[in-house]
Amino acid sequence: SIAYLNGQLLPIEEAKVPALDRGFLFGDGVYEVIPVYAGRLFRFKQHIARLENSLQGIRLPMEQTLQDWANICHQLIEQNSLNNASIYLQITRGAYPERNHDFPANPSPTIFAMITALPEVQAVPSDRDLQGISVITAEDIRWQRCDIKAITLLANCMLKQQALECGANDTILVRGGVAFEATSSNLFIVRDGVIITPPLSEHLLPGITRDFLLWLAEQHGILTEQRLIPEHELLQADEIWLTSSTKEIRPVTRLNDVTIGNGTAGPVWRQMYDHYQQLKVQLYRG
């Protein structure tokens, strides 16, 4: 596929970054993952607003405008002729002659972007969706700024791998007995028809899908609540979901080997799934 690196479009195999790049040496960078439906960027303003917050969070000011970021994305969509895709956009603080922790006075950031195909709109949920996934819970060993979408994902990888080694699909992260999110998605539970998700804080990423689902639920008169979710409450939930731009809404049907609900995707999930897909179909119709 064709990727973008520092102003150039080139085959991804040819996209090379110096070994002295601070992204490589320190994990000093941030990123975004932006879905594309019907060839159009979905919730683009929100994604770029979060990118700007992440950049501000690591004190790496950039002068690019919304239009500049959109141009990069549109070039990738066109060059790769993809209608349904996700764009990965990463900015690191760049490469310098020496390995030095101090931030460079005049940074020259590295901007990299690539695109990956996503499945078409699925009006009917797949068997895999209906069956749901299996998760474990584990203590969140990440840092205290999980609201920054940093490329430094070693703890997330370790926590995900821990799930795989337990025969599960993902890990819900717990701090001091409270569940915040999963390794690459936000957490929702449903109790008595109310959709509940933890409030924004430095312990979780402000998910664009999280925000979108809260809005979508409101549009359809479904009650939502933003409050802390104690780990023990997970087992009392009628439904558990994990959400992200690429996974959309993923039902969780097993938690630490205990069945959630009746062991398949629940009715509120089904409702929200339909609303989500309908909205995507509308995008295709223009």
Ligand code: PMP
């Ligand atoms: N939390 C974490 C830790 C994530 O990595 C992601 C996905 N990048 C999310 C939540 C979901 O965010 P979004 O809905 O914006 O994809």
